Amino acid sequence: MAIDRKQLILEAAKKSFSLFGYKATTMDQVAKLANVGKGTIYTFFKSKEEILDEIVTSLIRDMKAEAENAIDPNSRFDENIHRVLIRFLEFRKSHQLTIKLFQEEREIGTKAVVDVIQRVEQAIIDYMKGIIQDAIDRGEIKECNPEITAFVMLETYVALIFDWEQHHPPLDKEEMSDLFKLYFFEGLLK
Amino acid sequence: MAIDRKQLILEAAKKSFSLFGYKATTMDQVAKLANVGKGTIYTFFKSKEEILDEIVTSLIRDMKAEAENAIDPNSRFDENIHRVLIRFLEFRKSHQLTIKLFQEEREIGTKAVVDVIQRVEQAIIDYMKGIIQDAIDRGEIKECNPEITAFVMLETYVALIFDWEQHHPPLDKEEMSDLFKLYFFEGLLK
DNA sequence: AAATGACCAAATGAACAAATTAGTCATTAC
DNA sequence: GTAATGACTAATTTGTTCATTTGGTCATTT
Incomplete structure (x- = not known):
């Protein structure tokens, strides 16, 4: 079974929000943390x-x-x-x-x-x-x-x-x- | 009896603080409103x-x-x-x-x-x-x-x-x- | 069909210049 | 002589510019 990318993104974002706050978290950072391309994020979240x-x-x-x-x-x-x-x-x-x-x-x-x-x-x-x-x-x-x-x-x-x-x-x-x-x-x- | 300059200054400052807030009030403004020189303010207040x-x-x-x-x-x-x-x-x-x-x-x-x-x-x-x-x-x-x-x-x-x-x-x-x-x-x- | 990252317009912020400000003090007015 | 003054200054704030970064898109790749 393939990894659940949506879950990866949520966990990466949560970690980054917790560490740096919402504003200071960039989408590039979330993408990198989640090991996905940035565009992928936008297939799950608008x-x-x-x-x-x-x-x-x-x-x-x-x-x-x-x-x-x-x-x-x-x-x-x-x-x-x-x-x-x-x-x-x-x-x-x-x-x-x-x-x-x-x-x-x-x-x-x-x-x-x-x-x-x-x-x-x-x-x-x-x-x-x-x-x-x-x-x-x-x-x-x-x-x-x-x-x-x-x-x-x-x-x-x-x-x-x-x-x-x-x-x-x-x-x-x-x-x-x-x-x-x-x-x-x-x-x-x- | 001479006008009470200290009172004038207090009233001018109060009016200006009320109108513009503390930060936005300048000492020049208070002096002008109170009709005193700016230096005078500092004989009453430090x-x-x-x-x-x-x-x-x-x-x-x-x-x-x-x-x-x-x-x-x-x-x-x-x-x-x-x-x-x-x-x-x-x-x-x-x-x-x-x-x-x-x-x-x-x-x-x-x-x-x-x-x-x-x-x-x-x-x-x-x-x-x-x-x-x-x-x-x-x-x-x-x-x-x-x-x-x-x-x-x-x-x-x-x-x-x-x-x-x-x-x-x-x-x-x-x-x-x-x-x-x-x-x-x-x-x-x- | 799903994933990607180069790309873009918009937002941000670093850096510098200009303007403003709180407070001082030599001069003035009485 | 003393109380009042406003020009002056050091420091802070503000305005401006412009390079960088950012959220989001989309043509290309897998």
């Missing part, structure tokens, strides 16, 4: 951006899979959603590709990258939305707009994990979990 | 950045004053802190200077501006910290770290007011208040 799109689509699949097995059916909703969020954000923190892409989004703002990051965030929110809706349906939590709730939870976690550390000592997972429980589930009122 | 610092210091004073009279001693803590936050963020949204500075921080990242924005945010957090500590002392809310709580509340509001609107219809004050109460005070758990 543009550089489409390669990124496809890589991110599978990235989102991976993230969802990770999140999936963070869920313990025997645990309460608040513990599950906490673990899911932590998984998402640790994924983002530990994979070279997401590190590079988020960095490029902040520092350069390459349009294709901005678009793709937006897609990742929306995917996370959509995933959480489902979990939240389930919890509402099962009567575990109060009625609320699942999309806004997911959005606010994600923003809070991102703030605590990425922004708080800018000027303060980082919080460990234990603390995060306690804060999350206090703010979102038990409430501050006595 | 640098362009010091002018910005002084303007922002009084801006923070104004914001605090605004926040102060958003507080109603007869209202509950959660209503007060909501009103305070809304005031801060409406101030930011309605004053040309803050609009320009936040925009310049995002789009150009001028160092002096980044520093000064950080100072504004820390001032808001410090102010909220005091209110939160009071509420804890009075037994109105549970024990919690006032700085982290203030930080998370501010980030949540900024997310809901500025980021949510990027891809969704904006929330009105009523909705914000309800969300805030639900997430932070009553908690989601049934």
Whole structure:
């Protein structure tokens, strides 16, 4: 069986995006890394951006899979959603590709990258939305707009994990979990 | 009594920063606007950045004053802190200077501006910290770290007011208040 | 029929010149 | 004598040019 050229190209592109970022990766480089002629790339993808799109689509699949097995059916909703969020954000923190892409989004703002990051965030929110809706349906939590709730939870976690550390000592997972429980589930009122 | 040159300079600089931003404002322009020689500026300020610092210091004073009279001693803590936050963020949204500075921080990242924005945010957090500590002392809310709580509340509001609107219809004050109460005070758990 | 790389127009960026700018200080005005 | 000034300077920024690089095409090869 012949080598799967499309897969070779995707892997080469992913490696190069991870190493140098989207903008700094040239199609010649991808072709060379994949050991194919440059023209070959264009029989599988109609543009550089489409390669990124496809890589991110599978990235989102991976993230969802990770999140999936963070869920313990025997645990309460608040513990599950906490673990899911932590998984998402640790994924983002530990994979070279997401590190590079988020960095490029902040520092350069390459349009294709901005678009793709937006897609990742929306995917996370959509995933959480489902979990939240389930919890509402099962009567575990109060009625609320699942999309806004997911959005606010994600923003809070991102703030605590990425922004708080800018000027303060980082919080460990234990603390995060306690804060999350206090703010979102038990409430501050006595 | 002679005209207060220092005040003239501050007002000229504030007007120009508001109109064109910090970076795009030249000292020649400030001098011309203030009707003073450029050298005069340097008898009152040691640098362009010091002018910005002084303007922002009084801006923070104004914001605090605004926040102060958003507080109603007869209202509950959660209503007060909501009103305070809304005031801060409406101030930011309605004053040309803050609009320009936040925009310049995002789009150009001028160092002096980044520093000064950080100072504004820390001032808001410090102010909220005091209110939160009071509420804890009075037994109105549970024990919690006032700085982290203030930080998370501010980030949540900024997310809901500025980021949510990027891809969704904006929330009105009523909705914000309800969300805030639900997430932070009553908690989601049934 | 699939793969290729020479080729092209467009985009990028290196390099240099010109213009602008923050800050100084000798001179001026009172 | 002192407070105010604006011409001056060193340094940064901006505009311009042009050679190189880039994403994408397509005639040729395998």
